[in-house]
Amino acid sequence: MLPRMSPPVRWIVILFSVIVVYLYYSDFSTTLLRRNKDAHTYLGELEYVRLLLKSKNVGSDIEYASRTIRYIPDAAERKSITSVHETLFPQLFTKISLSEKTALPASKLLDLHVKQSPRLDEIDATSLLFGVSTTFERFHDARTSPVNEWSRWLTDGNGKSNGAGLVLALLNSSTSDIEFATQQLATAGINATVIPSNVELDMPGRYVDLVNMLYHHPTKNLRKWFVLIDDDTFFPYMHELQRTLSVYNPSLPYYIGTFTERMDWMLSNHAPFAYGGGGIFMSLPTMKQISEAPCLKKNEDGTYFLNADQGDRLLYNCIHEYTNIRLTHLPLLHQLDQFGDPSGFYESGRQPLSLHHYKSWHRFSPEPSHLVSDACGEDCVLQRFRFADEYILTNGYSLAHYPHGMNFDPELMEHTFEAGDKNNVDLEETVFSYAFGQLRPDLTKTGQKKSWELIGARREGPGRVKQVYFLHRDDDRWRSEGEIPSDLDSVVVLNWVP
Numbered sequence: 001m002l003p004r005m006s007p008p009v010r011w012i013v014i015l016f017s018v019i020v021v022y023l024y025y026s027d028f029s030t031t032l033l034r035r036n037k038d039a040h041t042y043l044g045e046l047e048y049v050r051l052l053l054k055s056k057n058v059g060s061d062i063e064y065a066s067r068t069i070r071y072i073p074d075a076a077e078r079k080s081i082t083s084v085h086e087t088l089f090p091q092l093f094t095k096i097s098l099s100e101k102t103a104l105p106a107s108k109l110l111d112l113h114v115k116q117s118p119r120l121d122e123i124d125a126t127s128l129l130f131g132v133s134t135t136f137e138r139f140h141d142a143r144t145s146p147v148n149e150w151s152r153w154l155t156d157g158n159g160k161s162n163g164a165g166l167v168l169a170l171l172n173s174s175t176s177d178i179e180f181a182t183q184q185l186a187t188a189g190i191n192a193t194v195i196p197s198n199v200e201l202d203m204p205g206r207y208v209d210l211v212n213m214l215y216h217h218p219t220k221n222l223r224k225w226f227v228l229i230d231d232d233t234f235f236p237y238m239h240e241l242q243r244t245l246s247v248y249n250p251s252l253p254y255y256i257g258t259f260t261e262r263m264d265w266m267l268s269n270h271a272p273f274a275y276g277g278g279g280i281f282m283s284l285p286t287m288k289q290i291s292e293a294p295c296l297k298k299n300e301d302g303t304y305f306l307n308a309d310q311g312d313r314l315l316y317n318c319i320h321e322y323t324n325i326r327l328t329h330l331p332l333l334h335q336l337d338q339f340g341d342p343s344g345f346y347e348s349g350r351q352p353l354s355l356h357h358y359k360s361w362h363r364f365s366p367e368p369s370h371l372v373s374d375a376c377g378e379d380c381v382l383q384r385f386r387f388a389d390e391y392i393l394t395n396g397y398s399l400a401h402y403p404h405g406m407n408f409d410p411e412l413m414e415h416t417f418e419a420g421d422k423n424n425v426d427l428e429e430t431v432f433s434y435a436f437g438q439l440r441p442d443l444t445k446t447g448q449k450k451s452w453e454l455i456g457a458r459r460e461g462p463g464r465v466k467q468v469y470f471l472h473r474d475d476d477r478w479r480s481e482g483e484i485p486s487d488l489d490s491v492v493v494l495n496w497v498p
Contacts, residue, residue, distance in 0.1 A: 044103075045103070045104050045466070045493075046098065046101060046102070046103055046104050048456075048458065048466070048468075049098070049104065049468060049491065049493065050098055052455050052456040052468050052470075053098070053470070053489075053491065055455075056455065056470060056472070056489075058470075058472075058489050059489075060097050060098045060099040060100075061095065061096075061097050061098075061488055062095075062096060062098065062488055062489050062490065062491050063093040063094070063095055063096075063486070063488045063489070063490040063491070064093060064094055064095075064096045064104070064105065064490075064491050064492075064493075065089050065091070065092070065093045065094070065490075065491075065492050065493075066104065066105065066107035066492065066493040066494070066495070067088060067089065067107050067108065067110050067493075067494055067495070068107045068108065068109050068110065068494075068495040068497060069109075069110050069111075069112050069494055069495065069496050069497070070109055070110065070111050070112070070497050070498070071112050071113075071114050071375065071376035071380070071496060071497075071498065072111055072112065072113050072114070073113075073114055073115065073116035073117075073376070073377065074113055074116070075113045075114050075115045075116075076115070077115055078114075078115045078117075078351065078379045078383060079349075080348075080349035080350070080384065080410075080411060081349050081384040081385070081386050081392070081410050081411070082112075082113075082383070082384065082385050082386065083386050084110075084112065084385050084386065084387045084388065085388055086110060086387065086388055087387055087388045087389040088110070088387040088389055088391045088393070089389060089391070090108060091108070093490065095488060104493065107493070107495065112385060114376050114377070114379065114380055114383070115377075115379050116377060117239065117240075117373075117376075117377030117378050117379035117380070118239045118377055118378060119157070119373060119374055119375075119377055119378070119463075120152070120155065120156050120157035120158075120162065120238075120373065120374065120378075121156040121157055121158060122239075123156070123162050123238050123239050123378075124162065124163050125153075125154075125162045125163045125164035125238050125242065126163030126164065126222060126223075127163075127222075127223060127224040127225060127242060127245075127250075128164045128165070128223065128224070128225050128227060128242070129164070129165040129166075129167070129214055129217060129219065129220065129223040129225070129226050129227065130154075130164065130165065130166045130167070130227045130228075130229055131166075131167045131169070131210035131211075131213060131214045131226070131227065131228050131229070132166070132167070132168055132169070132210070132228075132229050132230065132231050132233075133169040133171070133197055133206045133207055133209075133210055133311075134146075134168070134169075134170065134171070134230075134231040135170065135171045135172050135173075136170045136171070136172055136173040136174075136177045136181070137172065138231060139168075139170060139181055139231070140177075140180075140181075143359070144231070144232075144359060146231045146232060147184060147185065147188050147190070148367045149232075149234050149366050149367055150166070150185075150188070150190055151188045151189065151190060151367075152234075152366065152367055152370045153234065153235040153236070153238050154166060154189075154190045154191070155188065155189035155190060156189070157374055158189070159187075159188070159189040160189045161189055161190065161191040162238070163191075164191065164238075165191050165192070165193070165217070165219055165223070166185070166190055166191065166192040166193070167192070167193045167195070167210065167213050167214055167217060168181065168185070168192055168193070168194045168195070169195055169196070169197040169206065169209070169210060169213065170194060170195070170196055170197060171196075171197040171199070171206065173196050173197075178194050178195070178196060181194045182194045193217065195213065197209075201296070203310075203311060204304065204308055204309060204310055204311045204313070204314040205296050205304075205311075205314075206311070207228070207276065207310075207311020207312065207314065207315065208290075208295050208296060208311060208314050208315050208318065209296070210228055211226075211228070211282075211287055211290045211291055211295075211315070212291050214226045214287060215284075215287040215288065215290075215291045216291075220284065220287075223284070224245075224250035224283070224284075225245055225250060225281045225282070225283065226281070226282050226283070226284070226287050227279055227280065227281050227282075228276055228279070228280040228282075228312075228315070229276065229277075229279050229280075230276055230277045230356060232277070232356060232357060232358060232359050232360065233277055233278070233279055233354055233355070233356050234354065234355040234356070234358065234366045235279070235353065235354050235355075236351075236352065236353075236354075236355065236366065236370055236373075236378065236381050236382070237351060237353060237378045237379070237381070238378070239378055240351065240353065240378065240379070241353050241354075244330070244332065244353060245281065248283075248328070250283045250284065251283070251284075251285070252283060252285060253283060253285040253286045253289065253323070253325045254281070254282060254283040254285075254286055254325070254328055255274065255280070255281075255282055255286055255319055255325050255326070255327055255328065256274070256280070256281040256282070256327070256328045256330050257273075257274020257275065257278060257279065257280040257281065257327060257328075257329070257330065257333060258274060258275060258278040258279075258329065258330055258331055258332075258333035258334065258335060258354075259272065259273075259274075259275060259329065259331075259335070259435075260275050260335050260337045261334070261335060261336065261337050261338060261432055261434075261435035261436065262337050262338075262419065262431050262432065262435075263430070263431050263432070263433070263434045263435075264419075264427065264431050265337065266434075269313070271313070271316060271317075271320075272327055272329075273312060273313055273315075273316030273317075273327065274312060274315075274316065274327055275312055275335040275337075276311060276312035276315075277335045277336070277354075277356035277357060278333035278334050278335040278336075278354050278356055279333050279353075279354045280312065280315070281330075286319070286323075286325055289319075289322070289323045289325070290315070290318060290319065290322075290323075293318055293321075293322035293323070294322075295314065295315070295318035295322075304317075306318055306321060330353070331435070332351070332352060332353040332354075333352075333353050333354045334352045334353075334354055334355060334356060335356055335357075336355060336356045336357045336358075336361065336362070337357070337361070338361070338362070338417040338418065338419065338432065339361055339362065339417060339418050339419070339420050340362065340416070340417045340418045341362070341416040341417055341444070342358075342362040342363075342364060342416070342417055343397075343398060343414070343416045343451070344413050344414035344415055344416035344417055344439070344442070345413065345416075345417065345436075346364065346382060346394060346397045346398075347384070347392070347394045347397060347398060347400065347414065348413040348414075348436075349382075349383070349384040349394075349410070349411075350382075351379070351382070352382075362417070364397075365454075368396070368454060368456055368457040369381065369382070369396035369397055369454060369457070370396065371396070371457040371458070371459065371465055371467075372395055372396045372457065372465050372467065372496060374459050374463070374465055375463050375464060375465040375496040375497075375498070376496060380395050380396075381395060381396050382394055382395060382396060382397055383395045384410075386406075386410070390402045390403065390405060390406060392406075392410065393494075396454060396457070396467070397453070397454055398451050398452060398453050398454065398469065399451070399452040399469045399492055399494075400449055400450070400451045400452075401449070401450045401451075402448060402449055403447075403448070403450065404447075404448050408440050408441075409440065412437070412438055412439060412440040413436045413437070413439050413440070414439070414440055414441075414442060414443065415439035415440065415441060415442050416442050416444065417432075419431045419432070444477040444478070445476070445477060445479065445480065445481070446480055447478070447479060447480030447483050448480075449478060450471060450478040451471065451477075451478060452469035452470055452471040452490065452491075452492050453469060453470060453471070454467060454468070454469055454470075455468055455469070455470045456468045460495075462498075463497070463498040464495070464496065464497050464498070465495075465496045466493065466494070466495050466496075467493070467494045467495075467496070468491065468492070468493055469491070469492040469493075469494070470489070470490070470491055470492075471489065471490040471491075472489055473485055473486045473487065473488055473489050473490070
C-alpha cells in the first residue's frame with residue numbers, strides 16, 4: 001500500500017496536473033509562437049530582422065537593401081501590373097554585418113500610386129455567414145490551425161468581429177474541446193458558433209449537414225449569403241468579394257462557386273459542380289430548398305441515394321436532383337488544385353477572391369502576406385509593381401529581379417506548378433489552360449530570375465507596415481547551370497508608410 005501524501009505535496013501534485021492540462025489545451029507551442037509574434041511589435045528594426053533571420057539559420061553577414069514606400073491612394077484602378085518609372089534600388093545592395101550594427105541603414109523614400117481600398121477595420125461583413133466542418137485535432141494543431149488566417153478576414157484586425165459569422169462543426173470533440181475552441185475564437189475576435197459534428201454522419205454527410213446548421217442559425221435573417229468552406233480557405237479581399245456578390249439578388253435562389261482548375265478532373269467528374277475549397281455561396285431561398293430535401297437519404301447498402309463520396313459533390317447532386325437551381329460560375333474564386341511551386345499563380349497580378357490548399361498541396365502564408373492591407377488597403381495585397389531596374393514586386397509575396405531583362409509577357413502566368421504527372425507532357429501543358437490561359441515557361445534554373453520571398457511582416461503604427469524579403473545564397477532555383485552562387489544571403493526590407 002502506497003503511503004498517503006501530505007497536504008502540501010498533494011496540492012503540489014494537483015497544481016502540476018492543472019498546469020499540464022492547461023498547456024495541452026492552450027497548445028503550448030502555439031502560445032509561445034503567439035507571444036513571440038506579439039513581441040515583434042516592440043522590437044527595434046534591427047532586432048526584428050535579426051530574429052527573422054535567426055529562424056532561417058542565417059548568420060550575421062548579409063547583402064542588404066531597403067526602401068521606404070509612401071503609398072498615395074489616387075490611382076484610378078488596380079492594374080495587373082503597375083509600371084513605376086523609377087528604380088527600386090538607386091543604391092545597390094550593400095554588405096553588412098548585423099552583429100556590428102546598432103541600426104539598419106536608412107532607406108530612401110519612393111512614392112507609389114495605388115487605388116484607394118478599405119483596410120480591415122473599414123469592412124462590414126455582416127451579410128456573410130460561413131460554415132466549416134473539421135476535426136478538433138486539425139483546429140488545435142499549430143501546423144493546421146486556421147485561427148490566425150481566419151482573423152485576417154473575419155475580424156477588423158484589432159481583435160473585434162467584422163460582422164461576419166462562423167459556424168464551426170468539430171468532429172471528435174469533447175465538451176471541453178468545444179469550450180476551448182469557442183474561447184480561442186472569441187479571443188481572436190471571431191464571431192463563432194462552435195458545435196460538435198454529428199458522429200453518425202460520414203464526411204460527405206457532415207459537409208451537407210452544414211447547410212442545416214446555417215439555415216437554422218439565429219442570425220440567418222441578418223445574412224445575405226451562406227458560405228460553405230474548408231478549414232484552409234482564405235478570402236484576401238472581403239470588400240471586393242461583397243462588391244462582386246452585390247450584382248446577385250439574394251432574395252432569389254443562388255448557388256455560386258467555382259470549378260477545379262484542372263480540366264481533366266472536370267471531365268472525369270461529369271458534372272459542373274462548385275468545389276468546396278474555393279467557397280460555395282448560397283442565398284437563403286437555396287438554403288431552404290436544400291434543408292427540406294432528402295439529401296442524406298441512403299440505400300440499403302449504406303451508400304448515398306444521390307451517389308457521392310465527397311461533400312461538395314453530394315451537395316451538387318442534391319441541388320440538381322431536387323431543385324431547379326443551377327450553378328452560377330464565379331471564376332474569381334479559386335480551388336487551387338495544382339501541386340508544387342505556386343509562385344506562378346501568386347505572382348500573376350490577379351486578384352483571387354479565395355485561396356485554398358496553402359498548407360498542403362502548396363505552401364503559402366496568407367497572414368503575413370495580407371498584413372500590408374493594414375497600410376495601403378486590401379487591393380494592395382498581391383499587387384504587382386514593375387520598376388525601371390527590372391524588379392517586379394508582388395506585394396506581400398515576393399520580389400523578383402530579372403538581371404537579363406524581361407523578354408516575356410508578364411500578363412501570362414508563369415508555369416511554375418504542376419499537375420502531378422511530369423511524364424505526361426501533354427497533360428502538364430494543357431490541363432490548366434481553361435482556368436489560366438496560355439502559360440509562359442518556368443524560369444527556375446535559367447539564371448533569368450532571382451526571387452526574394454516574404455519571411456515576415458509587422459504593423460508599426462497606423463497605416464505603417466514593414467516587410468522583410470529573403471533570398472538564401474544556396475537557393476539553386478535562381479542559378480543557371482555552372483553559375484557560381486553568392487557567398488552571402490540577401491535581405492530586402494520594405495517600409496510602407498502613408
